[in-house]
Amino acid sequence: MSHAVIYEYLSFIAGASAWCVAGILLGLVHFGSLRWNVRCLFCGKLFFSLGLQLLRFALTGGALALVAKLFGAMPLLAGTLGLMAARTGVLLLEPQ
Numbered sequence: 001m002s003h004a005v006i007y008e009y010l011s012f013i014a015g016a017s018a019w020c021v022a023g024i025l026l027g028l029v030h031f032g033s034l035r036w037n038v039r040c041l042f043c044g045k046l047f048f049s050l051g052l053q054l055l056r057f058a059l060t061g062g063a064l065a066l067v068a069k070l071f072g073a074m075p076l077l078a079g080t081l082g083l084m085a086a087r088t089g090v091l092l093l094e095p096q
Contacts, residue, residue: 012074019067019075023082030060030083031090 033056041049060083068076 016074016078019071019078020082020085023079024086024089025082026060026063026079027083027086028090030056031087034090035094 033052037049037052037056040052064076064079064083067079
């Protein structure tokens with residue numbers, strides 16, 4: 001295996017890892033704000049909670065659409081993997 005091929009593989013892995021980390025950060029914002037959204041809903045702030053929910057979806061959907069449009073399928077898949085990993089982490093850290 002030549003050095004160019006190894007460099008190409010390592011570059012691909014580094015890029016996928018970076019997009020996965022970006023997805024984790026997006027997921028932490030998205031699912032972390034869900035806790036705040038539920039608290040606002042239980043406190044009776046219905047319209048604020050609805051607006052926050054729409055903002056959460058718009059931010060996450062817009063970010064993923066932008067990644068797909070500008071960078072392609074691999075960054076989208078890696079970012080989505082990071083988003084789902086953050087979802088699992090936030091759900092596991094939820095106090096019972």
